[in-house]
Amino acid sequence: MIFSFDLLFEAVLFGVLLGCFYAAVSIGLSVSFGLLDVPHVAHPAIMILGSYCTYIVSGWGLDPILSGVVLMPAFFVLGVLIYRFYYETFERRGTEAAVRGLAFFFGLAFIIEVGLILAFGVDQRTVQAPYIGSSLALGDYRIPYRMLVAFGVALVLTAALTVYLSKTFTGRAIKAVAQDEPALRLMGANPVRIKQWAFGIATGVSALAGAMLIIVGPVEPAMDRVYIGRTFCVVVLAGLGSMTGTLAAGLILGIAESIVLMMLGASWAPAVAFGLLLIVLGIRPQGLFGR
Amino acid sequence: MKFWIGAGVVVAAAIGLALSPVNEYFFYASYVVLTAVVLATAWNILGGYAGYVNFGPPAFFGVGAYAAVVIFRWLALPLGAQIAVAALMGGLLGFGVGLLTLRLRGIFFAIATVAVIFIMETLMINWRYVGGATGLQLLRPEVMAPFASYTRMLFVVMAVMAVAAVSIARYVQDSWIGRGLRAVRDNEEAAEASGVPTLKLKLFACTISGGLMGAAGAPMPMYLSFIEPASTFNLSYTIAALGSAIIGGMSHWAGPIIGALLLGSLQQIVTVTISSEVNVLIVGVLLVLFVVAAPEGILGLFRRFRGRK
Numbered sequence: 374m375i376f377s378f379d380l381l382f383e384a385v386l387f388g389v390l391l392g393c394f395y396a397a398v399s400i401g402l403s404v405s406f407g408l409l410d411v412p413h414v415a416h417p418a419i420m421i422l423g424s425y426c427t428y429i430v431s432g433w434g435l436d437p438i439l440s441g442v443v444l445m446p447a448f449f450v451l452g453v454l455i456y457r458f459y460y461e462t463f464e465r466r467g468t469e470a471a472v473r474g475l476a477f478f479f480g481l482a483f484i485i486e487v488g489l490i491l492a493f494g495v496d497q498r499t500v501q502a503p504y505i506g507s508s509l510a511l512g513d514y515r516i517p518y519r520m521l522v523a524f525g526v527a528l529v530l531t532a533a534l535t536v537y538l539s540k541t542f543t544g545r546a547i548k549a550v551a552q553d554e555p556a557l558r559l560m561g562a563n564p565v566r567i568k569q570w571a572f573g574i575a576t577g578v579s580a581l582a583g584a585m586l587i588i589v590g591p592v593e594p595a596m597d598r599v600y601i602g603r604t605f606c607v608v609v610l611a612g613l614g615s616m617t618g619t620l621a622a623g624l625i626l627g628i629a630e631s632i633v634l635m636m637l638g639a640s641w642a643p644a645v646a647f648g649l650l651l652i653v654l655g656i657r658p659q660g661l662f663g664r
Numbered sequence: 665m666k667f668w669i670g671a672g673v674v675v676a677a678a679i680g681l682a683l684s685p686v687n688e689y690f691f692y693a694s695y696v697v698l699t700a701v702v703l704a705t706a707w708n709i710l711g712g713y714a715g716y717v718n719f720g721p722p723a724f725f726g727v728g729a730y731a732a733v734v735i736f737r738w739l740a741l742p743l744g745a746q747i748a749v750a751a752l753m754g755g756l757l758g759f760g761v762g763l764l765t766l767r768l769r770g771i772f773f774a775i776a777t778v779a780v781i782f783i784m785e786t787l788m789i790n791w792r793y794v795g796g797a798t799g800l801q802l803l804r805p806e807v808m809a810p811f812a813s814y815t816r817m818l819f820v821v822m823a824v825m826a827v828a829a830v831s832i833a834r835y836v837q838d839s840w841i842g843r844g845l846r847a848v849r850d851n852e853e854a855a856e857a858s859g860v861p862t863l864k865l866k867l868f869a870c871t872i873s874g875g876l877m878g879a880a881g882a883p884m885p886m887y888l889s890f891i892e893p894a895s896t897f898n899l900s901y902t903i904a905a906l907g908s909a910i911i912g913g914m915s916h917w918a919g920p921i922i923g924a925l926l927l928g929s930l931q932q933i934v935t936v937t938i939s940s941e942v943n944v945l946i947v948g949v950l951l952v953l954f955v956v957a958a959p960e961g962i963l964g965l966f967r968r969f970r971g972r973k
Binding site: 406412414462471472473475476477479480481483484487488490491598599601602605609640641643644647648650651654655658 | 711715716717719764765768770771772774775776778779780782783785786787789790797849899902903906907910914941942944945947948949951952955956959
């Protein structure tokens with residue numbers, strides 16, 4: 374393998390695009406796990422569910438991104454229902470809820486995964502769109518349009534969510550519930566309703582993230598497993614619940630993965646996210662932008 | 665005393681069965697069920713008693729299996745030595761992961777164990793000596809007398825390991841270690857404040873649990889005459905271990921046995937009669953159902969039923 378700055382530059386460039394994409398697929402988890410403290414290991418599975426729904430909706434002739442947007446309300450409702458159920462059965466009962474909540478979400482992930490296998494088989498699925506398959510030539514570099522589209526959507530999504538959380542009334546309420554729930558309760562607000570709303574948003578965003586996932590590459594039901602590592606790596610590295618941190622952490626992961634991909638090959642790439650996650654947990658569990 | 669008589673009877677029955685002319689398939693299927701018993705029992709030592717969810721049984725199991733393969737290829741040592749090394753490696757891995765993350769909240773430990781699965785899998789995929797991604801065919805050694813086939817012998821080995829694992833779990837549960845772990849589960853701050861060495865206990869439980877899972881993986885390559893990363897580090901082992909413990913009941917050593925025997929047998933039947941996807945689906949649905957509706961597992965249901973009478 375010959376090292377060259379050209380290749381490195383290409384890897385970093387691709388890493389930035391990939392990183393924004395990773396930030397976008399993690400931002401839902403950044404809300405549900407980072408802010409709400411829900412051990413949502415089924416987040417990637419719900420995202421894959423979003424990918425398959427996008428596959429169906431875009432099969433009717435709709436653009437994949439638009440399909441993702443159209444699916445968001447349905448996923449919002451799904452998220453509200455999941456949180457409501459989680460709250461009633463686990464969170465309300467206190468201490469032992471931790472183990473059982475984790476087991477619940479793990480089981481949920483498995484049910485979604487196997488359900489998708491039973492419905493669609495284990496084959497990979499892709500969507501059709503004008504920007505999939507072609508690439509932009511920039512001098513010597515070729516950037517696939519699908520990565521650029523995902524990059525753009527990721528930036529818009531992250532920016533929108535950041536603004537929503539810091540500028541709107543409900544957004545601030547969500548942040549408040551993350552910081553001090555008893556205080557919020559004392560002020561007469563209902564933390565459960567706020568959390569339910571926030572979890573709905575996190576799940577709704579997952580639909581769009583799923584659409585991006587199937588735009589960036591083929592999707593198969595078992596893909597949620599490797600995305601457990603990527604999404605949790607980004608959220609933990611970011612410092613739980615920090616939106617700008619999520620973007621930064623996504624970029625770090627994207628660039629690291631892209632460089633490893635170039636230097637060592639594809640067989641090492643899945644370990645990057647998990648390795649980085651372990652390192653962060655060992656050295657700085659509060660993350661880069663931790664509270 | 666009653667326990668040890670029971671343990672002796674189980675081992676004697678396993679040997680008796682292995683020497684009898686029962687159909688070979690019985691041993692082939694029972695081996696898998698017994699593996700689930702060991703995994704669930706091992707999982708429960710940390711997950712059930714201390715309340716730390718380990719998603720990584722495949723990592724420990726796989727490390728044990730690969731350790732056995734390395735020992736077999738490199739030094740050609742017999743199965744007993746393979747199991748010992750596998751247990752050691754599993755225990756070391758448990759200790760390492762515990763040291764890194766048991767200080768943090770349970771969710772971080774859980775996620776870290778998922779990470780360990782994928783890191784181990786990636787390492788093995790890239791290690792040519794053990795076959796890399798394509799895997800490695802293994803030639804079984806001569807079967808030891810008095811057993812008629814290698815699978816029968818492995819069945820007895822696994823039965824002995826299951827009894828050993830349950831004995832260890834029972835010892836941990838009844839000793840001060842178990843009381844400490846339960847204190848950790850119920851309220852970790854309070855336990856720490858009243859002088860329970862919480863971190864040490866958690867590390868101990870994680871090491872023992874990992875060692876047992878590693879040991880359970882050791883005979884696997886010989887059982888299949890083959891080893892390959894994707895199926896060795898499969899999350900289905902997680903669902904088997906965690907599902908069995910939760911469905912059986914996590915508070916007592918008998919829970920994981922009941923869960924693993926029921927779930928394992930059910931899985932064997934469904935895999936043969938319907939399909940292996942449906943089998944995973946059933947386990948997933950049962951897991952969620954129990955976690956939601958019967959958090960104390962079958963043991964809890966049984967106790968409630970008896971209490972009402």
